[in-house]
Amino acid sequence: MTIQEDATHLYREAAQAAETVRLQIRTNTERLERLGEVLRRLTPRAVVTCARGSSDHAATFAKYLIETRLGVLTSSAAPSVSSVYAAKADLSGTVFLAISQSGASPDLLAAVANAKAAGAMIVALVNVETSPLAQAADFTIPLCAGTEQSVAATKSYIGSLAAIIHLVAFWARDEELLDALAQAPARLERAWKLDWRPALAHLQPARDLYVVGRGLGLGVAQEAALKLKETCGLHAEALSAAELRHGPMALVQVGFPVLIFAQNDETHGGVESLATELAARGAQILLAGATSPKSLVLPTETAHPAIQPMLIIQSFYRMVNALAVARGFDPDRPPHLRKVTETI
Numbered sequence: 001m002t003i004q005e006d007a008t009h010l011y012r013e014a015a016q017a018a019e020t021v022r023l024q025i026r027t028n029t030e031r032l033e034r035l036g037e038v039l040r041r042l043t044p045r046a047v048v049t050c051a052r053g054s055s056d057h058a059a060t061f062a063k064y065l066i067e068t069r070l071g072v073l074t075s076s077a078a079p080s081v082s083s084v085y086a087a088k089a090d091l092s093g094t095v096f097l098a099i100s101q102s103g104a105s106p107d108l109l110a111a112v113a114n115a116k117a118a119g120a121m122i123v124a125l126v127n128v129e130t131s132p133l134a135q136a137a138d139f140t141i142p143l144c145a146g147t148e149q150s151v152a153a154t155k156s157y158i159g160s161l162a163a164i165i166h167l168v169a170f171w172a173r174d175e176e177l178l179d180a181l182a183q184a185p186a187r188l189e190r191a192w193k194l195d196w197r198p199a200l201a202h203l204q205p206a207r208d209l210y211v212v213g214r215g216l217g218l219g220v221a222q223e224a225a226l227k228l229k230e231t232c233g234l235h236a237e238a239l240s241a242a243e244l245r246h247g248p249m250a251l252v253q254v255g256f257p258v259l260i261f262a263q264n265d266e267t268h269g270g271v272e273s274l275a276t277e278l279a280a281r282g283a284q285i286l287l288a289g290a291t292s293p294k295s296l297v298l299p300t301e302t303a304h305p306a307i308q309p310m311l312i313i314q315s316f317y318r319m320v321n322a323l324a325v326a327r328g329f330d331p332d333r334p335p336h337l338r339k340v341t342e343t344i
Contacts, residue, residue, distance in 0.1 A: 003330055005322050009150035010231065010331040014317040016146070017158040017310075018188035024144040024162055025181065035123070035139050036170030042121065044095045047074040050111045051099040054153040054223055058099050058125075058160035061219035065164060065306060068215075069172050077115075079107035092119030100124070101148065101156045103131025112136050125163050127156050141167065150332040152231050154317050157223060158188070161310045180304035184311075191301040191311040196319035198296060199286050202257055204326050206234060209257040210248065212274070213309075214241040214267040217289075220309040221261055224316050231324040231331040241271045254282030261312050262289035265305035288312050 005011060047066055049059035056076070063074040077096075081089070096115040100108055103126040112133060116122055124137035127145050134140045143159035162184060169177035203209070211228070213221030218240055225238035239248055241260075252258065258278055262271040268290060275292040279285045285295035289312060301311045324331035 003325050005325050008321055008325070008330075008332050009148075010152055010154060010324075011318070011321045013148055013150055014154035014314065014321070015192055017155040017314055017317075018185040018192070020143070020145045020155045020159045021162045021181075021188060022185045024142070024159055025166065025185075027144050028141055028163065028166060031139070032141065032166050032170045035141075035167065036173070038139075039095065039171045042093075042095070044072060044121070045093045047072055047095045047097055048077045048091060048115065048120065049074065049097045049099065050077040050079060050108060050115070052079070052105060052108065054157045054226065055099040055101065055125075055160060057219045057222040057226065058157060058164060059097070059219075060222055061161055061216060061309060062097060062099075062164045062168075064216045064218070065168050069168050069174060069177070077111055079105075079111045081111070088114065089118055091115050094120045096120035096122050098122065098124045098126075098133060098137070099160055100131070100133055101127045101143070101145070101153055103128045103133030109133060109136065123167075125160055127159070151334050152227055152331060158310050158314060161219075161313075165306055177304065177306060180307045183303070184307050187301050187303050187307065187311055188314050191314040192318060194299040194301065194315045194318075196288075196298050196315055197322060199259075199298060199319055200323055200326055202284050202286060202296065203228075203232075203234070203259075203323055206257050208235045208251075209237075209259060210244065210252075211236050211238045211259045211261075212241050212244055212271070213238070213261040214271050215263070215265060216306060217261045217263050217267070217271075217309050217312070220313040220316075221259075223313055224259065224261070224320070227317070227320045228323075230334040231320055231329060232327050233329055234327075241267070241274050244274065252278055252281055252283050255284055256282075257284045257286065259286045260288070260290070260295075261309070262287070263305045263308035263312075264289070264302065288315070 228236035
């Protein structure tokens with residue numbers, strides 16, 4: 001059976017990301033303003049993130065945004081430390097930021113319970129507001145993404161990025177960031193319409209590739225690599241632009257595809273330079289957010305550097321849906337996967 005690109009759940013749900021962010025801003029502004037005040041009074045010594053899959057990629061984005069905008073050390077917790085090893089940590093004076101679409105995974109809930117017992121303040125970014133995670137949290141931030149039927153998360157991931165930006169903007173009292181977020185829904189709509197189809201000719205026959213970002217863009221590189229694996233059957237590895245210059249560079253041969261994301265911040269020059277270097281080695285470079293000779297430059301919607309990653313991943317989602325169909329996959333039903341993964 002031939003699958004129509006615009007008939008998949010992935011396509012329809014990703015197209016709803018702009019409305020998700022609009023609704024989220026309307027729903028969460030007052031509660032996040034209050035939470036920002038609480039966090040300024042608390043002055044936490046650290047933020048600990050906890051998530052799996054796409055939500056963990058949002059946590060990578062949170063790390064860079066919190067550390068660069070607020071100077072608060074942010075680190076990822078391994079859920080198995082609580083759920084498997086039953087180890088205890090001193091989390092007094094910290095914020096434990098749990099991110100989940102379902103809010104139901106046992107290992108995440110075990111980590112939250114341990115963190116609460118260890119003195120952390122629990123902040124949950126969660127789509128299902130009646131979930132156990134939402135009930136366990138001290139503060140719940142709804143993602144407002146509604147139902148997602150495709151196994152591959154899209155609008156809930158973008159909603160997670162938006163919620164993180166909203167939280168940090170109020171915590172830091174950053175009016176510029178708040179203004180940029182207010183413009184994000186319209187920019188997401190434009191990003192969805194951008195044509196990344198020229199990438200299909202290079203990725204349809206591929207077996208392996210790197211997906212590269214840096215700083216605020218690393219989390220969306222991780223997300224893109226996951227989507228290429230689960231919807232297209234492609235072995236994709238996400239890397240920081242800095243890390244690629246070490247051991248992974250050895251795999252870059254003539255024709256090896258590298259998908260690179262860049263945003264307009266302090267990392268931009270280095271990422272653009274890396275694209276030029278890789279193209280000179282004969283790699284097939286697909287570049288979003290920058291320009292470089294001998295690269296396929298993918299169109300991007302420009303914005304504040306904290307907003308750009310969600311715009312890039314929105315354009316990517318439309319392309320990866322088309323790529324999955326072109327490679328003969330059903331992007332809504334990846335093999336061996338289901339929507340809620342209940343990891344122990």
